[in-house]
Structures are given as C-alpha cells and as structure tokens.
Amino acid sequence: MESNETVTREFTIVIEAEPSRVWTALTSPEYTTEWWFANTVESTWQVGAPITFVDELGLPNILGEVLVFEPPSRLSTTFLPVWSNEVQQSGATRVDWQLSAFDDIGDAQSTRVNLTHSGVEPGSVLDRETTPGWEYLLESLKKLLER
Template sequence: MNASSEFGYVLYIEAAPERVWHALTDADLTGDYWGHRNVSDWTAGARWEHQRTDGSGVADVVGTVVTADPPRHLAMTFEDPAATETSRPPLVTFRIDPHSATSRLTLTHEHLPTPADHAAAARGWPAVLSNLKSVLETGHVLSRAPWEMTDDL
C-alpha cells in the first residue's frame, strides 16, 4: 500500500452509539452538519448519494452501502459520479464503539487513488467530523462550517 492510499481518523463523542449512527445516516441531520444530505435506506447493497442542500438534488458523491450493522459499523463506496469505473473504488468505513459513557468513532477512507485525494480527505474528514461532534454534544453546528475556514487569522 502506498502512503497516500488510506486516511484514518479517530474521535470521541459524548453520545451513545445509536445517536452517532443516527447522525451519520439521517439525511436532514447530515445536511445540517455536513452541508450535504446523505440519502439511502442504509441497507447492504443499497445506493447512497451525498446530495447538495440547495434543493438541486445534485449528488457530488455516490456509492453503494457495503456493510450496514447499526449502530456499530457502516461501510460504503465513495465515488465521484462523473468518474470512470475503477476496479477498486474508494471505501469509507465508520466504526462506532462504546467507550465508557462516550462513543469512539473511527473513520477509515481507503483506496484513495492519488496524493491529492489523500490531502482532500485529510482536510475534509476532520472538518466534517468536528461539526458532527459539535452537533451531537451541543445541539448545534459550529458557527461557521470548518471546511470554509482558512488558517488566516
């Protein structure tokens, strides 16, 4: 495996695994903290779409649910709808483990084809998951979407 093909991230959330699962799979809630609605019936083999919240219905990412074991494990392919078919599509896996009175959420994004894709994952996933953590722990998203923030002060 080359250094750019996988990205992993772990965070702890003060919420039960069932709430974390709900936050990952509820279209309206993902729209609030992710800026896109994740739409699917969340069963193995089902299609899922990462749809814009502007009402256009445009899906910027699509894929297939590979594994759905609520509330502990969700895996799905993560593909650009305009990309040509690859033999090994990128795969995103969420593992939710109870950890005392919290949950440990482990994200793995595998089969990233280029260093640029790895860099995008390394920028995007911490931002999205920080916003997910904020909404579950405080009831509201961050005052500004983390992916819109720059390092400039």
C-alpha cells in the first residue's frame, strides 16, 4: 500500500563564519568537494537552471533545479537523488537553505544555517539515508569553515 504522506525534516547548525563565506562554501565547486561527500556542484545558479552534484568519476549523485537564489541568505532547489536505484524511486523533493548572520558573545560573526528538506516520505530509503546525511554534511561544512 502506497502512502502519499510526506514530512519535512529540519536541521540547524551555527558556524563561526560570516554568511558570505558559508554561501561560497555552499555554492562553489571547489568547496563542495571538501564537505559534500567529495561531490562537485555544477550550476549556473539562475532560477530554473539545473543543479547537479557529481562524484569523483563525474557521475551524478543528485539532480535538481534552482528554485530560489538570493545570495548570501536563501537557496532552494529540487532534490532528486540518483546515487542508487532504490533511492531514485523516491522522486524529487525540495531542499531549502536559509543563512542568517548574528553576533555571538565575542566579536566574531557567526551564521545560523537552517536546512529544510521537504516532501520526504517518512521511513523511506530517502529518509533513512538523508536524515543522518544532512547532519553529517552540516558538521562537515562547519569543520571546513572553522578550521
């Protein structure tokens, strides 16, 4: 029996870096290879343009379309995983990134990164793989920018 029920998964992390640095790491191929499972992001970043994450062999892992591009604060894309046949059957979902600056206790400016993954079927292969995956990716992004 198929279910049309979906959930939204939300993840938040604070990174001790200015939003412009976080934005660059999020959207630049030379940075994504450092924190996104060695994937390189490819896009022109125009609304409606394709976005692809490719592995070291040049094979796509994620396909999508840019829905919102507002540097350095908002990025939304569709998210179609193609790293396995099983996960590909989940179909396209949506990923929203929101970056907001704030001054922490010290003088350093930090960025609150909110990632929202919506349209996910609860308990699906996609859900089981991306929930820990997003947590890992956000921690990897934080480590990269804070070192």
